[in-house]
Amino acid sequence: MAVETAARQPLLLTRIADAREWVSRERRAGCRIGLVPTMGALHAGHGSLAARARSECDRVVATVFVNPTQFAPHEDFQRYPRTLAADLTLLGGIGVDMVFAPDAGEMYRGGATHAGTGAGASGVAATSVIPSTVAATLEGECRPGHFAGVATVVLKLFHIVPADVAYFGAKDYQQTLVLRRMVEDLDVPIRIEVCPTIRESDGLAMSSRNRYLSPEERERALSLSRGLAAAERAFAAGERSAAVLEQLARRELELAGAGPIDYVALADPETLDRPQRAGDRAVLLIAARVGGTRLIDNRMLQ
Amino acid sequence: MAVETAARQPLLLTRIADAREWVSRERRAGCRIGLVPTMGALHAGHGSLAARARSECDRVVATVFVNPTQFAPHEDFQRYPRTLAADLTLLGGIGVDMVFAPDAGEMYRGGATHAGTGAGASGVAATSVIPSTVAATLEGECRPGHFAGVATVVLKLFHIVPADVAYFGAKDYQQTLVLRRMVEDLDVPIRIEVCPTIRESDGLAMSSRNRYLSPEERERALSLSRGLAAAERAFAAGERSAAVLEQLARRELELAGAGPIDYVALADPETLDRPQRAGDRAVLLIAARVGGTRLIDNRMLQ
Numbered sequence: 244m245a246v247e248t249a250a251r252q253p254l255l256l257t258r259i260a261d262a263r264e265w266v267s268r269e270r271r272a273g274c275r276i277g278l279v280p281t282m283g284a285l286h287a288g289h290g291s292l293a294a295r296a297r298s299e300c301d302r303v304v305a306t307v308f309v310n311p312t313q314f315a316p317h318e319d320f321q322r323y324p325r326t327l328a329a330d331l332t333l334l335g336g337i338g339v340d341m342v343f344a345p346d347a348g349e350m351y352r353g354g355a356t357h358a359g360t361g362a363g364a365s366g367v368a369a370t371s372v373i374p375s376t377v378a379a380t381l382e383g384e385c386r387p388g389h390f391a392g393v394a395t396v397v398l399k400l401f402h403i404v405p406a407d408v409a410y411f412g413a414k415d416y417q418q419t420l421v422l423r424r425m426v427e428d429l430d431v432p433i434r435i436e437v438c439p440t441i442r443e444s445d446g447l448a449m450s451s452r453n454r455y456l457s458p459e460e461r462e463r464a465l466s467l468s469r470g471l472a473a474a475e476r477a478f479a480a481g482e483r484s485a486a487v488l489e490q491l492a493r494r495e496l497e498l499a500g501a502g503p504i505d506y507v508a509l510a511d512p513e514t515l516d517r518p519q520r521a522g523d524r525a526v527l528l529i530a531a532r533v534g535g536t537r538l539i540d541n542r543m544l545q
Numbered sequence: 546m547a548v549e550t551a552a553r554q555p556l557l558l559t560r561i562a563d564a565r566e567w568v569s570r571e572r573r574a575g576c577r578i579g580l581v582p583t584m585g586a587l588h589a590g591h592g593s594l595a596a597r598a599r600s601e602c603d604r605v606v607a608t609v610f611v612n613p614t615q616f617a618p619h620e621d622f623q624r625y626p627r628t629l630a631a632d633l634t635l636l637g638g639i640g641v642d643m644v645f646a647p648d649a650g651e652m653y654r655g656g657a658t659h660a661g662t663g664a665g666a667s668g669v670a671a672t673s674v675i676p677s678t679v680a681a682t683l684e685g686e687c688r689p690g691h692f693a694g695v696a697t698v699v700l701k702l703f704h705i706v707p708a709d710v711a712y713f714g715a716k717d718y719q720q721t722l723v724l725r726r727m728v729e730d731l732d733v734p735i736r737i738e739v740c741p742t743i744r745e746s747d748g749l750a751m752s753s754r755n756r757y758l759s760p761e762e763r764e765r766a767l768s769l770s771r772g773l774a775a776a777e778r779a780f781a782a783g784e785r786s787a788a789v790l791e792q793l794a795r796r797e798l799e800l801a802g803a804g805p806i807d808y809v810a811l812a813d814p815e816t817l818d819r820p821q822r823a824g825d826r827a828v829l830l831i832a833a834r835v836g837g838t839r840l841i842d843n844r845m846l847q
Contacts, residue, residue: 259732263734352729353677353726353729353730368675368677368678369677369726369730370674370675370676370677370696370726370727370729370730370731371674371675371730372672372673372674372675372731373670373672373673373674373675374672375655375670375671375672376670394672395731398731399731399732402731402732402733402734403732403734405707405734424655424671424672425672427654427655427672428655428671428672428673429672429674429697429700429701429704430561430701430704430705431704432565432704432705432707
């Protein structure tokens with residue numbers, strides 16, 4: 244008797260109409276649907292989201308779509324890694340049922356509104372979502388239009404795959420706030436679950452962009468998690484000054500030669516307002532370049 | 546045996562959670578849901594939308610909400626007529642099952658983004674919808690931010706009452722284009738049906754704002770439909786010049802002493818681009834004040 248160990252590949256759908264029909268059928272059958280939106284190039288962080296969805300839902304859908312409208316013209320849209328075959332194998336191993344992987348033509352049939360420009364290639368702007376003011380700071384300042392692109396495509400995916408729960412990683416902390424506010428403000432009938440950041444054994448937060456790093460850059464990249472840990476130790480010891488906590492983290496980056504630093508910011512966990520002194524809870528967020536690669540990380544201090 | 550002629554009042558719900566629950570239950574039971582979004586102050590035009598929904602759907606929901614975010618500060622939000630008791634009687638007579646009539650606090654728990662200002666009263670802007678470029682012209686020029694308010698609230702209503710079909714009147718022609726583009730661009734799983742403008746026997750397009758008109762103003766207001774009819778006769782006789790067709794309509798307004806005129810515009814029925822000569826189909830749109838009341842009307846020329 245053969246032992247069946249081969250993971251089943253998930254069903255791969257690339258058309259909106261097919262994805263809608265599949266989800267409708269499962270919903271009519273009374274299934275609870277979990278959704279894991281991704282840009283592909285999957286790693287164990289994405290895997291943890293899919294596994295959480297698998298444990299909580301009857302059907303799990305992952306989406307793989309490198310969304311052009313959330314990249315500014317000078318960013319890494321063209322070189323962003325595409326690894327669909329490996330992604331399907333990873334998701335199949337976790338028991339994901341369906342993967343929706345449309346191309347940009349399918350997603351933006353009516354034209355797309357691009358990050359930072361507010362207009363599509365045709366000059367005709369499509370309907371889009373303007374996120375709440377929580378999108379204005381930090382990543383919003385460094386990447387104008389980025390969160391409008393994210394919010395718009397995620398809302399589209401929520402409409403195409405009307406799930407009960409959608410899973411996002413805490414590594415993209417500001418994104419989770421933007422999306423939670425979107426769901427609240429627009430009354431979207433979906434629950435957003437934020438799952439912990441998954442790290443390599445040496446502390447580096449998992450990211451699809453880590454594969455851009457040379458071995459030497461990867462060493463320097465450890466300064467982000469090291470800086471957050473230094474600030475966390477100080478916070479645990481009673482330090483509450485935002486300037487001091489930020490400087491502790493910044494010092495690790497500078498010692499490692501990481502940079503330029505986009506921000507090291509202590510912020511309110513809900514509003515991202517910048518207090519002079521931390522309250523009982525604060526989030527410390529970092530964005531910095533290491534070589535040519537822009538990395539982000541964060542840690543909740545509490 | 547008593548003859549049952551009394552119309553049943555529809556179920557009135559004012560909380561989002563209650564409306565969601567009602568609709569979920571009906572959907573799970575396999576019912577096809579029709580939605581008629583209104584600002585109340587209902588007339589036979591709204592009635593025709595509800596009757597159409599009644600004839601096509603298993604359950605009919607109407608919403609009554611005077612949406613503050615689609616009014617600019619100088620507009621008639623405060624004095625806009627509120628006639629909920631009469632509205633319920635009218636809708637009950639048509640067989641509407643449920644009326645969702647929230648207050649502004651319920652709809653904008655996270656703060657509201659107001660037309661024309663881009664910020665809520667608190668200075669914190671909530672997530673909102675920016676409509677496509679079809680919103681930029683005509684009403685969009687006269688009422689900055691109006692369509693952002695409309696698109697945002699209608700999307701919220703679509704999320705709260707996930708219907709199969711939503712019914713809108715052709716009198717608000719540009720609004721129907723804005724909403725159709727929104728549904729396409731954001732992949733909203735709902736079908737939009739546009740129903741014919743309902744007119745008084747003398748041609749005046751029904752509008753909640755007609756009740757602002759004095760008897761003398763009401764006479765002058767007939768010049769809008771008269772102007773459209775004049776242009777339509779010329780179009781039928783072969784006239785294709787936009788300037789000539791617009792001038793024919795404008796002349797009726799001027800003769801009646803209606804005005805100021807916001808626009809008399811011949812436009813492409815899909816894009817609202819302004820051709821110099823009409824093609825096989827064109828839409829003629831008018832917005833003008835009669836006394837203190839701003840009225841709109843339009844007619845398809847084909």
